[in-house]
Amino acid sequence: MTEALLTGLLAGYGIAMxxxxxxxxxxxxxxxxxxRHGMAAALGVATADGLYALxxxxxxxxxxxxxxxxxxxxxxxxxxxxxxIALRGLVSAVRAHQARTERPPTVGVSLSRTYTSMxxxxxxxxxxxxxxxxxxxxxxxAASTTAASAVFVAAAFAASxxxxxxxxxxxxxxxxxxxxxxxxLAMAVLGNSVILLLAVRLAWTAMA
Numbered sequence: 001m002t003e004a005l006l007t008g009l010l011a012g013y014g015i016a017m018x019x020x021x022x023x024x025x026x027x028x029x030x031x032x033x034x035x036r037h038g039m040a041a042a043l044g045v046a047t048a049d050g051l052y053a054l055x056x057x058x059x060x061x062x063x064x065x066x067x068x069x070x071x072x073x074x075x076x077x078x079x080x081x082x083x084x085i086a087l088r089g090l091v092s093a094v095r096a097h098q099a100r101t102e103r104p105p106t107v108g109v110s111l112s113r114t115y116t117s118m119x120x121x122x123x124x125x126x127x128x129x130x131x132x133x134x135x136x137x138x139x140x141x142a143a144s145t146t147a148a149s150a151v152f153v154a155a156a157f158a159a160s161x162x163x164x165x166x167x168x169x170x171x172x173x174x175x176x177x178x179x180x181x182x183x184x185l186a187m188a189v190l191g192n193s194v195i196l197l198l199a200v201r202l203a204w205t206a207m208a
Contacts (some may be wrong), residue, residue: 004148005155008053012159015049015128021082022122023167024194028089029114030171038171040111042164044118050157051119052128057149074124075206081121082199089192 022045030038122128 001148001151004151008152008155009159011053011152012049012156012161013163015156016045016160016163021199022118022125023164025085025118026164026167027171027174028192030168031175032089035168035172035175036111037114038168039165040114041118042168043161044115045122045164046157046161047115048119048122048125049128049160050153051123053153053156057153072206076203077124079199079203079206081124083196085121086192086196086199090189090196 026038026041026045029041
């Protein structure tokens, strides 16, 4: 049980900590919109990680191989969605700055929409299921019980959630420091530009 807990924690942090488009998007949402939307996005990403950990435990190598077969189109769809999010964020930030509004529009109309959109976007990432699938296959030799598998999934979710929440909190702090119109615009342009670059890189990798 202890081994499953430690493995789940390491797996959750291992998939969450590398800086990618989701991390940048969480920070940008917290800084540009609000801490609450950043938290909703963080929990959405963590939920998707937890779901993939669960799928990997239930399906193991079979699911990993199935996702690998469609990894290329999934990456292209994910890249396209990220491009749309980045462009919309840039346009919204520029319009808000020109109108001298205090708060630019959010990616989602509500917290629930922000949450669900981040769950869906994270689920488009085939690397996550392949990653968890490989870990689960590696653990199968240890004759894992149902309880140990449940601990693994819960630990992976908790680790991912704690890291994403940390990113959201950091973004909110950054947003407080950049309280002026120019600071908010600069943060929005920087964050969404990074998302756009990551989307292009993802598409390039899928096409290679």
